[in-house]
Amino acid sequence: MFKEPSRTVGRMNDEPRWLTAEEQLVWRSYIEAATLLEDHLDRQLQRDAGMPHVYYGLLVKLAESPRRRLRMTELAKYAKITRSRLSHAVARLEKNGWVRREDCPSDKRGQFTILTDEGYEVLRRTAPGHVNAVRQAVFDRLTPEQQKSLGEIMRIVAEGLQPSEAGADLPWLR
Amino acid sequence: MFKEPSRTVGRMNDEPRWLTAEEQLVWRSYIEAATLLEDHLDRQLQRDAGMPHVYYGLLVKLAESPRRRLRMTELAKYAKITRSRLSHAVARLEKNGWVRREDCPSDKRGQFTILTDEGYEVLRRTAPGHVNAVRQAVFDRLTPEQQKSLGEIMRIVAEGLQPSEAGADLPWLR
DNA sequence: AAGTAGAGATTGAGAGTTCAAGTATTGGAG
DNA sequence: CTCCAATACTTGAACTCTCAATCTCTACTT
Numbered sequence: 403m404f405k406e407p408s409r410t411v412g413r414m415n416d417e418p419r420w421l422t423a424e425e426q427l428v429w430r431s432y433i434e435a436a437t438l439l440e441d442h443l444d445r446q447l448q449r450d451a452g453m454p455h456v457y458y459g460l461l462v463k464l465a466e467s468p469r470r471r472l473r474m475t476e477l478a479k480y481a482k483i484t485r486s487r488l489s490h491a492v493a494r495l496e497k498n499g500w501v502r503r504e505d506c507p508s509d510k511r512g513q514f515t516i517l518t519d520e521g522y523e524v525l526r527r528t529a530p531g532h533v534n535a536v537r538q539a540v541f542d543r544l545t546p547e548q549q550k551s552l553g554e555i556m557r558i559v560a561e562g563l564q565p566s567e568a569g570a571d572l573p574w575l576r
Numbered sequence: 577m578f579k580e581p582s583r584t585v586g587r588m589n590d591e592p593r594w595l596t597a598e599e600q601l602v603w604r605s606y607i608e609a610a611t612l613l614e615d616h617l618d619r620q621l622q623r624d625a626g627m628p629h630v631y632y633g634l635l636v637k638l639a640e641s642p643r644r645r646l647r648m649t650e651l652a653k654y655a656k657i658t659r660s661r662l663s664h665a666v667a668r669l670e671k672n673g674w675v676r677r678e679d680c681p682s683d684k685r686g687q688f689t690i691l692t693d694e695g696y697e698v699l700r701r702t703a704p705g706h707v708n709a710v711r712q713a714v715f716d717r718l719t720p721e722q723q724k725s726l727g728e729i730m731r732i733v734a735e736g737l738q739p740s741e742a743g744a745d746l747p748w749l750r
Numbered sequence: 751a752a753g754t755a756g757a758g759a760t761t762g763a764g765a766g767t768t769c770a771a772g773t774a775t776t777g778g779a780g
Numbered sequence: 781c782t783c784c785a786a787t788a789c790t791t792g793a794a795c796t797c798t799c800a801a802t803c804t805c806t807a808c809t810t
Contacts, residue, residue, distance in 0.1 A: 418704035425715055428727035432714075433633065435734035436610050437656045442737050448768085454796075459607065474759060482611040487797060489760050494796085511758045511805045530592035540606075541599055543732050551725045553602035558717050560609035563616055622798085628766075648789060661767060663790055668766085685775045685788040757806075765798075772791070779783085 439539060446535045451528040452498075456483065457491055458532065461500060461525050464517035471516040473506065500524055613713060620709045625702040626672075630657065631665055632706065635674060635699050638691035645690040647680065674698055 421429060443455045451458060463480050464470050472480070478488045492515050495501040500521030506512030517525075541549060595603060617629045625632060637654050638644050646654070652662040666689050669675040674695030680686030691699075715723060 418707050419711060420707055421710070421715070424727075425723065428723050428730075429710060429714070431727050431730040431734060434656050435730035435737070436614070438734055438737040440610070441656070444768090456796095475757085482608050482615070484798080485759065486761085486799075490796070493760090506758095509758080509806075511803095513759065533592050533594055536595070536603060537593060539736060540603070540733055541595070543736050544729060548725070548729050548732075549599065549602050551722070552729050553598075553605050555718060555722050555726050556602075556605040556609035558722075559714055560605060560612055562713055562717050563609070563612040618798090630766090649787085658768080659789065660769080660791085664766070667790090680788095683776075683788080685773095687789065751810105753809085755806100755808080758804085759802105760804105761800105761802075763799095763801105765796100767796075768794085770791105770793095772789100774788085774790100776785105776787070778785090780781105 442539060443532075443535060447528070447532060450531050451524060453495075456481065457495060458525075458528075460488075460491060460495065460515075461517060461521055464501070464515060465522060465525055469516075470522070471504070471514045474513050474515060477515055495521070616713060617706075617709060621702070621706060624705050625698060627669075630655065631669060632699075632702075634662075634665060634669065634689075635691060635695055638675070638689060639696060639699055643690075644696070645678070645688045648687050648689060651689055669695070 440455065447453060447455050447458050459481055460477060463477060464472060474485060474488055474492070478485045481488070483491075492501060492503070496503065498521075500518055502516050502518055504514045504516055506514055544552065614629065621627060621629050621632050633655055634651060637651060638646060648659060648662055648666070652659045655662070657665075666675060666677070670677065672695075674692055676690050676692055678688045678690055680688055718726065
């Protein structure tokens with residue numbers, strides 16, 4: 403990405419393992435596609451649903467949850483965002499009337515975020531357009547094998563970046 | 577993602593083509609990995625280099641360019657970001673002394689962004705850490721086949737989202 | 751029964767991004 | 781040569797995100 407791999411022989415090698423030419427191409431493709439895609443979906447949803455992609459994702463998670471509600475921390479975990487970011491997001495969605503908060507009865511610190519009927523309606527109205535955008539940008543262009551492959555690859559990458567559930571209490575084993 | 581595919585037979589079908597269960601899993605994995613990864617790299621670079629991932633990418637593009645300079649529009653195109661975003665970004669990088677501007681002699685509207693020695697130095701110092709982060713998060717976890725596959729897939733997706741160069745003037749052929 | 755470390759969530763300020771509108775310049779068309 | 785649509789880039793305001801507090805409440809621990 404920035405230097406040639408060193409051909410150093412016969413001595414300690416502190417040289418970082420630079421990306422090979424092929425790896426660079428892969429990485430570049432990834433960055434470009436990810437940037438363009440997120441950008442594309444953000445614009446699509448901003449235009450058609452009045453919110454960025456992340457916010458849409460939050461509503462989807464809520465819609466899929468029992469009683470259309472989730473605790474903040476849970477929602478944050480599912481959406482892979484920080485609690486702080488979620489707080490701001492929910493504040494905004496609440497202002498839109500798409501979501502409302504409710505105190506958790508069993509834990510006074512806790513808050514539920516609940517998808518309102520209005521929020522559900524927004525989702526119902528805009529989901530088709532969004533699915534269509536995703537299809538056009540991704541699935542319609544890939545063979546079934548590539549789709550499967552993409553799933554496996556991204557699952558691996560995601561797992562590597564999570565505070566892994568299993569064995570989380572046995573940090574010395576990681 | 578939100579509804580079951582309809583089994584409608586024998587009439588016009590306006591029903592959007594919802595994602596199948598497998599497609600949903602793929603998409604979910606993609607979103608999660610992409611979110612976690614961008615987040616991870618942003619944090620890593622913010623900590624070690626004092627800038628977000630996109631800004632780092634800009635410096636890299638400049639470093640790779642002849643005379644370490646690029647026209648704004650060009651740089652924006654390479655980095656897949658809008659000119660507006662780039663303007664703000666360059667303003668910030670300029671304030672850091674990592675980049676400077678120069679007027680284009682042949683086109684008075686034009687501006688070059690030029691990587692300063694100081695900017696180059698930041699890159700030299702922080703590149704190893706960044707490459708390492710990328711390796712750890714991505715390449716070290718994937719087989720060579722998966723790496724190749726990822727490259728092909730993302731190249732396809734990226735191409736689909738670009739204002740395709742070739743035939744751009746023959747929109748009816750697209 | 752306090753005392754306290756930690757969990758759940760929010761806040762505000764600063765940094766980054768978007769969108770629409772702005773300025774300046776260029777390359778033709780007539 | 782004049783006009784003007786298109787290009788190159790910038791700007792400001794509104795919005796979003798991050799980071800470091802902060803606040804409240806819970807669950808121990810002693």
